[in-house]
Amino acid sequence: MNKFLRQMLPFGSLVLIICVLSALRPDSFLTIDNFLNVFRRSSMYGIIAIGMTSVIISAGIDLSVGSMMALCGMLGAAVMVGVGGADPHGMSLIAGTVAGVIAGTGCGFLNGLLITKLRLQPFIVTLGTMSFFRGIALVMKDGQPINVPSYKYLSEGALLHIPVSIIIFAVIIIAAGFILKYTRLGRYTYAIGSNREAAFHAGVNVDRNLVCIYTFTGFLVGIAAMIATSRTISAQPTAGLGAELDIIAAVVIGGASLAGGQGTVTGTIIGTFLISFLRNGCTLLGISTNAQLIVIGMIIVLAVAVDQLARAKTRTS
Amino acid sequence: MSTSTKSNYDRSAAALRMRRISKSFGPVQALSDVSFTVQAGTVHALVGENGAGKSTLVKILAGVYKPDSGSIEIAGSVHTFDNPNQALAAGVSMIYQDLDLAEHLTAAENVFLGNELPGKLPFTVDYKAMVQKTAELAESFNFKIAPTAVVAELATGDCQVVEIVKALARKASIIVMDEPTSSLSESEVDRLFEVVRNLRRKGIAVVYISHRLEEIVDLADDVTVLRDGRVVHCESVTKLDIPHIVRYMVGRELTEFFPSRSVKLGNVRVRVDNMSSANRISNISFEIRAGEIVGVAGLVGAGRTEVARAIFGIDKKTSGAILLDNQELSIDSPSDAISCGIALLTEDRKRTGLCLGLPCAWNVTLPSLEMLGMKRVINPARENKIADALARRLSIKWQGPQAPGDSLSGGNQQKLLVARWLLAEAKFMIFDEPTRGIDVGAKKEVYLLLNNLAGQGKAILFISSELPELFGITDRILVMRRGRLVANLKTTETTQEEVMHLAAVEQNR
Ligand SMILES: Nc1ncnc2c1ncn2[C@@H]1O[C@H](COP(=O)(O)OP(=O)(O)OP(=O)(O)O)[C@@H](O)[C@H]1O
Ligand SMILES: [Mg+2]
Numbered sequence A: 001m002n003k004f005l006r007q008m009l010p011f012g013s014l015v016l017i018i019c020v021l022s023a024l025r026p027d028s029f030l031t032i033d034n035f036l037n038v039f040r041r042s043s044m045y046g047i048i049a050i051g052m053t054s055v056i057i058s059a060g061i062d063l064s065v066g067s068m069m070a071l072c073g074m075l076g077a078a079v080m081v082g083v084g085g086a087d088p089h090g091m092s093l094i095a096g097t098v099a100g101v102i103a104g105t106g107c108g109f110l111n112g113l114l115i116t117k118l119r120l121q122p123f124i125v126t127l128g129t130m131s132f133f134r135g136i137a138l139v140m141k142d143g144q145p146i147n148v149p150s151y152k153y154l155s156e157g158a159l160l161h162i163p164v165s166i167i168i169f170a171v172i173i174i175a176a177g178f179i180l181k182y183t184r185l186g187r188y189t190y191a192i193g194s195n196r197e198a199a200f201h202a203g204v205n206v207d208r209n210l211v212c213i214y215t216f217t218g219f220l221v222g223i224a225a226m227i228a229t230s231r232t233i234s235a236q237p238t239a240g241l242g243a244e245l246d247i248i249a250a251v252v253i254g255g256a257s258l259a260g261g262q263g264t265v266t267g268t269i270i271g272t273f274l275i276s277f278l279r280n281g282c283t284l285l286g287i288s289t290n291a292q293l294i295v296i297g298m299i300i301v302l303a304v305a306v307d308q309l310a311r312a313k314t315r316t317s
Numbered sequence B: 001m002s003t004s005t006k007s008n009y010d011r012s013a014a015a016l017r018m019r020r021i022s023k024s025f026g027p028v029q030a031l032s033d034v035s036f037t038v039q040a041g042t043v044h045a046l047v048g049e050n051g052a053g054k055s056t057l058v059k060i061l062a063g064v065y066k067p068d069s070g071s072i073e074i075a076g077s078v079h080t081f082d083n084p085n086q087a088l089a090a091g092v093s094m095i096y097q098d099l100d101l102a103e104h105l106t107a108a109e110n111v112f113l114g115n116e117l118p119g120k121l122p123f124t125v126d127y128k129a130m131v132q133k134t135a136e137l138a139e140s141f142n143f144k145i146a147p148t149a150v151v152a153e154l155a156t157g158d159c160q161v162v163e164i165v166k167a168l169a170r171k172a173s174i175i176v177m178d179e180p181t182s183s184l185s186e187s188e189v190d191r192l193f194e195v196v197r198n199l200r201r202k203g204i205a206v207v208y209i210s211h212r213l214e215e216i217v218d219l220a221d222d223v224t225v226l227r228d229g230r231v232v233h234c235e236s237v238t239k240l241d242i243p244h245i246v247r248y249m250v251g252r253e254l255t256e257f258f259p260s261r262s263v264k265l266g267n268v269r270v271r272v273d274n275m276s277s278a279n280r281i282s283n284i285s286f287e288i289r290a291g292e293i294v295g296v297a298g299l300v301g302a303g304r305t306e307v308a309r310a311i312f313g314i315d316k317k318t319s320g321a322i323l324l325d326n327q328e329l330s331i332d333s334p335s336d337a338i339s340c341g342i343a344l345l346t347e348d349r350k351r352t353g354l355c356l357g358l359p360c361a362w363n364v365t366l367p368s369l370e371m372l373g374m375k376r377v378i379n380p381a382r383e384n385k386i387a388d389a390l391a392r393r394l395s396i397k398w399q400g401p402q403a404p405g406d407s408l409s410g411g412n413q414q415k416l417l418v419a420r421w422l423l424a425e426a427k428f429m430i431f432d433e434p435t436r437g438i439d440v441g442a443k444k445e446v447y448l449l450l451n452n453l454a455g456q457g458k459a460i461l462f463i464s465s466e467l468p469e470l471f472g473i474t475d476r477i478l479v480m481r482r483g484r485l486v487a488n489l490k491t492t493e494t495t496q497e498e499v500m501h502l503a504a505v506e507q508n509r
Helices: A002-024 A032-057 A065-084 A090-117 A124-142 A166-180 A182-196 A196-201 A205-232 A243-253 A265-284 A287-314 B055-061 B084-089 B109-112 B125-139 B158-171 B186-201 B213-219 B242-250 B304-309 B334-339 B349-353 B360-368 B380-395 B410-423 B442-457 B465-471 B496-508
Strands: B014-026 B028-039 B043-048 B069-074 B077-079 B094-095 B174-178 B205-211 B224-229 B232-238 B267-275 B286-287 B295-298 B317-325 B328-329 B342-345 B429-431 B459-463 B474-481 B484-490
Touching: A002 A265, A002 A287, A032 A065, A032 A166, A032 A205, A032 A243, A032 A265, A032 B349, A032 B496, A065 A090, A065 A124, A065 A205, A065 A243, A090 A124, A090 A205, A166 A182, A166 A205, A166 A265, A182 A196, A182 A205, A182 B360, A182 B459, A196 B028, A196 B349, A243 A265, A243 A287, B014 B055, B014 B465, B028 B043, B028 B055, B028 B205, B028 B224, B043 B055, B043 B213, B043 B242, B055 B094, B055 B174, B055 B205, B084 B094, B094 B158, B109 B125, B109 B158, B125 B158, B158 B186, B186 B205, B186 B213, B213 B242, B224 B242, B224 B360, B242 B442, B267 B304, B267 B459, B286 B459, B286 B484, B295 B304, B295 B442, B295 B465, B304 B342, B304 B429, B304 B459, B342 B410, B349 B410, B360 B380, B360 B410, B380 B410, B410 B442, B442 B459, B442 B465, B465 B496, B474 B496, B484 B496
Parallel strands: B043 B205, B043 B224, B094 B174, B174 B205, B295 B459, B295 B474, B342 B429, B429 B459
Antiparallel strands: B014 B028, B014 B069, B069 B077, B224 B232, B267 B286, B267 B317, B317 B328, B474 B484
């Protein structure tokens, strides 16, 4: 019962935020456009947050996702422009999209290799690659964005009136939820996070699984990067600056533990929407993006504190 | 034993009175109406089957759990503890089985951790005084420890002594020990007993939990037996013997502890040839036949666990070969070993055994998913059913297959590990101290199980620090000393004295 309440807490807060905003700004908040907007933003960050969930369950962390997102976008757009000229169309857009996703997969693979082969802390490795990826993204065009004016499908396209990005998000949610719950890779992820040593002694190939997890995350970052590129019809070398904050926060608010072994896709989705609505609400209430940082920071600490408290209660009562 | 080694302290003063304590975890009634009184200057043993509620009772005393009802009275005044610090302040210190010392600090720093003696300047500590105080305290209780030694370099037994001195530095009047001897060598156990007797002489009340009943008859003054969360008996030890205690614990007579070995040995199943590893062991050779149980004896640090680690691919082998059914194996990791048909139940269930935060069923199936046909897709319903069947077979007490591992009592966690490797269906099974922390009834079950596994033609390597069980269950005993195999004896043709002598002899040369 108590455990159930604890799991419902993020969801309850989400509902609360929506209610409060509906009351405060009924005209601007409760519109289809605004909700679609929030959903689009959520799908972009949510896709990465799902990868981050698996990383955090394995007791790791990936600080490089924001920079990786910029790099993937830049590389993808560069391929588009390289193949199709100043205003690429058709096949060159597809080629660039694939290139961006492959770039993400490669970046994630690199993270995984460094963490397992050099036996370094994920925190240190991804702190390094965070700077490294961002650096490449900035150097590529000397800090200038790459414009791809016709790259609109991922942001504006729709199937049966549902935005493509939201469909992609839904597919990834289902796939990742299945992997975590019903496959050995998912099971081993939990085992490694809960007790790495014990997992190893039970025959889990810890290194190979970790590489898979970070590569998977990179793959998802690649997809999110292309959606972001499409949203702004240009690749920005400063894209995703500070995104790791929102993403890690979403995962932790969703009930994952940085100590590993805990976390669910459902929780992460709720956490992602919570942060998106929060940001959206702040904007509608006229709070500047700079001041939003203050709010987000407080919410993170509050959410984790409440969770810890609830957890301690379940233990002793 | 003579009664003169027992307490002669004034028995009228009760150091601790716990009255009518009840505690439940969700639907599980861990304790009901337990009253427990300990006199100052006595050792009071707490015994009972796995899951009887021993650890829960002492955790309530130490302020880790809050009781649902009941009261705690220490030296005549009533206390309620919201956290362990309050219990510490009231004079209750707990020595946990997995000690919680700061490994990189010295003994003296640990003794005064969180309680440092202030130096002359503000925000400084007087390290010299702490070293001196530690030495004095240890001296006054006749303990031998080096205050300046770094804890990471101390043996487990020494760490326990540091914990005890730490308790004394906080003026503990009640010291609780939950299975303190389960990871100690024989000589360390003897020393711990000396330490406990000294504590008793100084008027400290000791609560002592153990599954080794010989220890209790040897050491304790009184014994309280718990069964299913209730006190079933409380008496002075002098009036009891082991069979009596066992009868109170399990509620029936327990006969023929060890199963009779009548397995027909088959061909050689396992051959280890001249194996050396980077971790202490060198030139190990032995054979195990199908259906044979081979024991490994030796002192702590003799390299018994390291042999298992080398075979299982945890430590790198520097030379030698392992043959299973005449086929040479190349094993570089536990996953290689498992797919070759080898199982290893490790000795340290917390560190290398279980994922305590995860559901029990997940822990059981972890190495066997592929074998169970769940290589691609896991079927949770089937998984739960498999785990449930094993739990019934080993009489594991749990709240269901999805309960997290850490909601089980220590002994039941150990049984969970046994269940895991039983499921793995290996041809060659290595058990490293499999009976650690499990009760007499469950021990008997494990022996029976080993016997059955051998009957199915498996080769079994059984590492144990308890000679009686080695002699009760094995066909042959390997004796190790300083990383080498020094003897390979038929169990029926040797004695415990001979094995002990072989394991220790070198030190006298
Ligand atoms: N944190 C917890 N959550 C749920 N159930 C618990 C928890 N701790 C203990 N229990 C249950 O309470 C009962 C008593 O457990 P306890 O640990 O006190 O047993 P014990 O006598 O110490 O056994 P052992 O000899 O195996 O260590 C068991 O059934 C156990 O599963
Ligand atoms: Mg216990």
